[in-house]
Amino acid sequence: MRAERMITPAVLFVVAFLVTALPFERSGGNFAGTASFLTTFLTTVGIYAIFTLALNIQWGYTGVFNFGVAAFFLVGAYTAAIVTKDPASGEFVQYVGGFGEFLSPNFLDAGEWLPFIVGIGAAGLASGLLALLLSVPTLRLREDYLAISTIGIAELLRRAVIENPTVVGGTNAMVGIPGPLDGYFAPGDWKYAFLVMVFVFLGLLLFAVERGIRSPWGRVLRALREDETVTAASGKNVFAFKMQGFVFGAVIMGMGGAVFGFGRGSVSPDTFDHFFATFLFWAMLIVGGSGNNWGAIVGAFVVWGVWTISLQLNGYDLPGILQVRIFFIRDLLIGSTIVLFLLLRPQGLVPEQRRVSSWLDRRVRTPPDARPPPEADATGGE
Amino acid sequence: MKSDQRPDILTIEDVSKAFGGLQAVNRADLAVAEGSITGLIGPNGAGKTTLFNLISGFLKPDHGHITFKGERIDGLPPHKVFHRGLVRTFQIPRELGGMTVVENLMLVPVNQAGEYLWNSWFLPWRVNEQEETNFTKAEEVLSFLNLLHLRDEYALNLSGGQKKLLELGRTLMCNPKMILLDEPAAGVNRTLMRDIVEDIKRLRKELGITFFVIEHDMDIVALLCDRLIVMAEGTKLAEGSPDEVRKDERVLEAYLGGRGR
Ligand SMILES: Nc1ncnc2c1ncn2[C@@H]1O[C@H](COP(=O)(O)OP(=O)(O)OP(=O)(O)O)[C@@H](O)[C@H]1O
Ligand SMILES: [Mg+2]
Numbered sequence: 001m002r003a004e005r006m007i008t009p010a011v012l013f014v015v016a017f018l019v020t021a022l023p024f025e026r027s028g029g030n031f032a033g034t035a036s037f038l039t040t041f042l043t044t045v046g047i048y049a050i051f052t053l054a055l056n057i058q059w060g061y062t063g064v065f066n067f068g069v070a071a072f073f074l075v076g077a078y079t080a081a082i083v084t085k086d087p088a089s090g091e092f093v094q095y096v097g098g099f100g101e102f103l104s105p106n107f108l109d110a111g112e113w114l115p116f117i118v119g120i121g122a123a124g125l126a127s128g129l130l131a132l133l134l135s136v137p138t139l140r141l142r143e144d145y146l147a148i149s150t151i152g153i154a155e156l157l158r159r160a161v162i163e164n165p166t167v168v169g170g171t172n173a174m175v176g177i178p179g180p181l182d183g184y185f186a187p188g189d190w191k192y193a194f195l196v197m198v199f200v201f202l203g204l205l206l207f208a209v210e211r212g213i214r215s216p217w218g219r220v221l222r223a224l225r226e227d228e229t230v231t232a233a234s235g236k237n238v239f240a241f242k243m244q245g246f247v248f249g250a251v252i253m254g255m256g257g258a259v260f261g262f263g264r265g266s267v268s269p270d271t272f273d274h275f276f277a278t279f280l281f282w283a284m285l286i287v288g289g290s291g292n293n294w295g296a297i298v299g300a301f302v303v304w305g306v307w308t309i310s311l312q313l314n315g316y317d318l319p320g321i322l323q324v325r326i327f328f329i330r331d332l333l334i335g336s337t338i339v340l341f342l343l344l345r346p347q348g349l350v351p352e353q354r355r356v357s358s359w360l361d362r363r364v365r366t367p368p369d370a371r372p373p374p375e376a377d378a379t380g381g382e
Numbered sequence: 383m384k385s386d387q388r389p390d391i392l393t394i395e396d397v398s399k400a401f402g403g404l405q406a407v408n409r410a411d412l413a414v415a416e417g418s419i420t421g422l423i424g425p426n427g428a429g430k431t432t433l434f435n436l437i438s439g440f441l442k443p444d445h446g447h448i449t450f451k452g453e454r455i456d457g458l459p460p461h462k463v464f465h466r467g468l469v470r471t472f473q474i475p476r477e478l479g480g481m482t483v484v485e486n487l488m489l490v491p492v493n494q495a496g497e498y499l500w501n502s503w504f505l506p507w508r509v510n511e512q513e514e515t516n517f518t519k520a521e522e523v524l525s526f527l528n529l530l531h532l533r534d535e536y537a538l539n540l541s542g543g544q545k546k547l548l549e550l551g552r553t554l555m556c557n558p559k560m561i562l563l564d565e566p567a568a569g570v571n572r573t574l575m576r577d578i579v580e581d582i583k584r585l586r587k588e589l590g591i592t593f594f595v596i597e598h599d600m601d602i603v604a605l606l607c608d609r610l611i612v613m614a615e616g617t618k619l620a621e622g623s624p625d626e627v628r629k630d631e632r633v634l635e636a637y638l639g640g641r642g643r
Binding site: 211212215217222223225229230231234238248355357359363364 | 485
C-alpha cells in the first residue's frame, strides 16, 4: 500500500530530475541555457495539458471515444490565427477565399491583450460548432465507430487545408501570428511571460472544469460512461448530455489550439498529424489517469518529459545501434509506456476521484463514523 | 380485493414486437388498473421483459398502442417515459459500477439545478442545497434496502442480490406514478424480500403508486399482487385474482408445455 502511494511522486521526481539534469549537464553547467530549455519544455506541457484536460471531459467522463482531437486542434489554431493576425500582412488577404482581411478586424490591434482573448474565444466557438455539427451524425454511433469517424474527420480537415492553398495558406503555413503582449518584452524574454500566461490560463480552465464537472452535471456524464441504458432509465436525456460533454471538451481543445498558435507564431498542416495532435494526448490521459482532471496535467508532464529526455539522450555517446535509431525508439517508448500503464496501472498515476460530486466528497469525509476504510479510498488529486 | 372499478392507468392495445423472425410480443392486449399491484407471470421467453421494454420506451412496438394516464407513450424515448412518472427496473441488474452506491441513487432525482453546467459554475449554493436533499433521500432509501453501510462503495463491488436491491432503490428516488419491476425477488434474501413486499404495499397505499411486477416466485406473487396477468408466447393468456389464475387450466398447460420443451 505504502509503496504504491509512492509511485506517483517517484515518477514525477525522476522525470523532473532528468529533464533538468540532462540539459544542464550537456550545456556544461549553463544556468541560463537550462532555464530557457525548461521554459520551452514547461510551456509545451502547459499547452498539451489543455488538450488532455479537454479529452478527459470527453473520454474520462462522458465516455466519448474521440480519436480525432487533431480536428478541433486545427480548427482552433487556424481560427485564432485568422482573428489575431495583422490584416495587411502579405498574402493573407487572399485567405479564406478572399475574406481573410474582413475576418481580422482592424480594431483588434495586435499590440494589446484584447485580440488574444477574442482569438481564444473565437477558436473555442469554432471548435465547439464543429463538435455540435458532428455530434448529430456521430454520437449515436457505437464507441468504436465513433472513434473511426473522428479519425476520418481529422484527416479530412487536414487534407482540406493542404489541398486548398487559398483557404489558410496550404502547406506554406500561416506565419506571422503575433504573441500575446510581445511588444512589452525584449525578444528573448517574452517566452518567460508566455509561460506564465499559459499556466494562468491552464489554471483558470482547470478551475472551471473541476467546478463544472464535480457536480450533478458531471455525475450524469460519468453515468453515461458507465451505462447509457441505466442513465436513460434514470430519466436523463442521453443524447443531450453526451453532446454537452463532447462540445464542452471540443471548445477547450479549440482554445488549446489558439494558445498553441500564439506560442509558435505559425501554424501549418503538418502539426496536425495523428501522432502529435491526437495520439500523444491519449497517451498523456492514460498515463495521468483518465477521469481525473489533475491526472490530465500530471500525464502531460510525464509523457512530454519522457519524450524530451529521450531526445536529450541523443547527445550522449550512445552505441551506434541506438544512435541512428533514436527517433524510432522514442515512438516505441511512448507506445510501450501506454501498454505498460494499461497492463500494470490502468487507473493511471492519479486515479479518478471515487465520488463525482465535490459536495458529497466533503460531506462523506467530515463525520469520522461515515468514513470508508482508508485503503478502499482511491481518491487522488488535490 | 378487486380494483375493477378503478380506471386503467396503463393500457396495451394490440401491441406486437418481432426480433427478426421471432415474434416476442404478439398482438398483446392488456391493462393495469390504477393503484393496483398487478403481477405479470408466464414461462421463460413469454415476452414479459420485452413488453416492459416496449412500455418504458427502450423498444418501439411494430404495431399497436400503449397508453399511460390517457396519453400515448409508445415511441417516446425512455427519459420522456420516465418524466411521465413511469419508471422501471432491469431483470439483470445494471448498476453504474464506477460510481458509488449513493451516487447511483443521487443521479435519479429530476429537476436538479446542478445538471446544468451554468448552475454548477455560478449557483453552487443552490446546487449544494439540492445535493443535501438528494443525499438525505438516498440515505433513506438505502437504509430501507439494508444497503446503508455500502453507500460509499463502488456499485461494482455489490453482490448480485444487493445490485438487485439497488435497482429497486433507483425507482424510489423519484416520485413515480407507476413502477415496473422485473423479477425484484430474484437472488434477494427471502426475509428481506418479505419486508420489501410489505413496503411495496405500503407505498401503494400511502402514495398511490401502481406496481406492475414480473415475478416467477409464486409465493411472493401470492403475497404481493391483487391481480395477475399471464403471458405465453407473446400474448395474454389469462387474467384474474391469484386464486383464479392458479386454478386456470390454460395456465397450467402453458407452464407445463413450456417446461416440456
Ligand atoms: N433484443 C433481443 N433480440 C433478439 N431477441 C430477443 C431480444 N429480447 C428478447 N428476445 C427474445 O424474445 C423472446 C422473449 O424474451 P423476453 O426476455 O421478453 O422473455 P421473458 O418473458 O422476459 O422471459 P424470462 O422469464 O426468461 O425473463 C425470447 O425468445 C428472447 O430470446
Ligand atoms: Mg424476463
